[in-house]
Amino acid sequence: MAEFTMELNDEQKEVRDWIHGFAADVVRPAAAEWDEREETPWPVIQEAAKIGLYSLDFYAQQFFDPTGLGIPMTMEELFWGDAGIALSIVGTGLAAVGVLANGTEEQIGTWVPQMYGDANDVKVAAFCSSEPDAGSDVASMRTRAVYDEAKGEWVLNGTKTWATNGGIANVHVVVAVVDPELGSKGHASFIVPPNTPGLSQGQKFKKHGIRASHTAEVVLEDVRVPGHCLLGGKGKLDERLARAREKAKAGGERVKNAAMATFEASRPAVGAMAVGTARAAYEEALEYATTREQFGRPIIDNQGVAFQLADMRTQIDAARLLVWRASWMATTGKPFTSAEGSMSKLFASETAKKVTAQAIQILGGNGFTREYPVERMHRDAAIYTIFEGTSEIQRLVIARTLSGMPIR
Ligand SMILES: Cc1cc2nc3c(=O)[nH]c(=O)nc-3n(C[C@H](O)[C@H](O)[C@H](O)COP(=O)(O)OP(=O)(O)OC[C@H]3O[C@@H](n4cnc5c(N)ncnc54)[C@H](O)[C@@H]3O)c2cc1C
Numbered sequence: 001m002a003e004f005t006m007e008l009n010d011e012q013k014e015v016r017d018w019i020h021g022f023a024a025d026v027v028r029p030a031a032a033e034w035d036e037r038e039e040t041p042w043p044v045i046q047e048a049a050k051i052g053l054y055s056l057d058f059y060a061q062q063f064f065d066p067t068g069l070g071i072p073m074t075m076e077e078l079f080w081g082d083a084g085i086a087l088s089i090v091g092t093g094l095a096a097v098g099v100l101a102n103g104t105e106e107q108i109g110t111w112v113p114q115m116y117g118d119a120n121d122v123k124v125a126a127f128c129s130s131e132p133d134a135g136s137d138v139a140s141m142r143t144r145a146v147y148d149e150a151k152g153e154w155v156l157n158g159t160k161t162w163a164t165n166g167g168i169a170n171v172h173v174v175v176a177v178v179d180p181e182l183g184s185k186g187h188a189s190f191i192v193p194p195n196t197p198g199l200s201q202g203q204k205f206k207k208h209g210i211r212a213s214h215t216a217e218v219v220l221e222d223v224r225v226p227g228h229c230l231l232g233g234k235g236k237l238d239e240r241l242a243r244a245r246e247k248a249k250a251g252g253e254r255v256k257n258a259a260m261a262t263f264e265a266s267r268p269a270v271g272a273m274a275v276g277t278a279r280a281a282y283e284e285a286l287e288y289a290t291t292r293e294q295f296g297r298p299i300i301d302n303q304g305v306a307f308q309l310a311d312m313r314t315q316i317d318a319a320r321l322l323v324w325r326a327s328w329m330a331t332t333g334k335p336f337t338s339a340e341g342s343m344s345k346l347f348a349s350e351t352a353k354k355v356t357a358q359a360i361q362i363l364g365g366n367g368f369t370r371e372y373p374v375e376r377m378h379r380d381a382a383i384y385t386i387f388e389g390t391s392e393i394q395r396l397v398i399a400r401t402l403s404g405m406p407i408r
Pocket residue numbers: 094126127128129130132134135136137161162163164165207210215383386387388389390391392393396408
């Protein structure tokens with residue numbers, strides 16, 4: 001088990017500087033263009049693939065970094081470059097983690113490489129859980145998966161929404177209901193292989209921010225997938241369902257809302273994305289405040305401006321510390337007794353929204369235009385308090401964990 005340290009080791013520093021170089025030289029210069037185009041920045045993903053930054057190997061290395069800091073460091077640097085492009089690069093990771101967490105060795109080996117493709121033919125993947133009537137309330141999911149015994153196939157029907165890379169993905173990971181009586185305990189995840197008939201893209205959303213990242217509905221109409229596409233396998237699912245039915249019969253465990261109970265370990269990664277965006281806006285604001293002159297002196301000479309920058313930086317550093325603590329806890333298997341993962345995501349995402357708004361204020365009229373990046377960063381920052389559980393859901397999780405009470 002790795003000792004906790006506040007300092008990245010030499011190898012991590014080297015990787016961080018390498019990612020930062022890509023973010024500064026390739027991602028940031030392309031940000032405004034892809035934000036306006038509202039399209040997946042395939043050429044940038046391809047560049048990332050060419051240098052090994054968009055690859056299963058790279059993410060696996062960071063995911064299994066024993067200090068826990070590999071993923072937050074990667075997210076912070078990439079999202080410092082640009083949130084929309086960065087999400088296009090790391091969005092596949094959400095689906096890959098779904099397979100790594102629940103899949104068998106064989107499933108991981110078969111499907112995760114197909115999610116990334118290769119440098120000459122890059123692919124992306126999508127993780128599809130949310131539905132029009134099941135956002136925060138994951139337990140009200142309706143997409144059904146029914147097993148066709150005769151053919152040994154699962155048949156999926158339903159509509160997913162807000163799926164990052166939905167419809168353009170090579171591989172879709174779809175969460176569906178296998179036993180409606182069991183709430184979120186009756187859900188299972190399925191691989192939908194490339195070109196499976198019945199899966200189509202619905203509406204593609206025009207968004208407020210992270211516009212370079214593709215977000216769309218995914219429609220599943222009699223989608224048939226082979227039995228081996230059930231993540232974890234049928235034996236494991238049957239055992240899990242039997243246990244859940246026993247508990248439900250005994251009147252024991254309250255069936256929890258999955259959105260409130262899970263993701264504790266993955267939320268710090270979203271916090272790290274928020275730290276990256278916040279830091280980028282803060283740096284722009286600091287630079288502007290020291291060079292912009294009014295009343296014959298740089299605007300940072302005014303306490304009103306300087307103190308804002310002091311608060312911005314303090315909050316960003318505090319957010320990073322919460323993120324690093326939670327990532328280290330996740331990697332070293334420490335129990336999240338105070339919902340530390342949710343705390344990190346809540347604080348970092350709210351910080352990003354606040355800091356990017358302050359950056360606009362410090363840049364004045366220029367901050368309000370698309371000539372300067374802080375306007376885009378503020379639009380992008382709004383997503384962090386919404387996806388992977390809204391800020392309200394994080395507060396619910398934290399309050400319930402601390403109190404043990406079923407706070408609504
Ligand atoms: C750009 C983008 C990308 C996304 N990518 C993916 C993806 O790849 N895969 C995927 O599955 N999903 C994805 N999502 C979905 C995302 O996770 C959901 O939007 C999120 O969980 C919130 O659900 P909702 O939008 O239905 O809001 P709702 O759940 O309807 O919430 C609306 C408001 O009510 C509040 N609220 C709800 N319940 C409570 C409560 N109990 N107490 C207090 N307040 C409450 C919420 O905090 C929010 O303010 C994405 C969303 C966006 C916008």
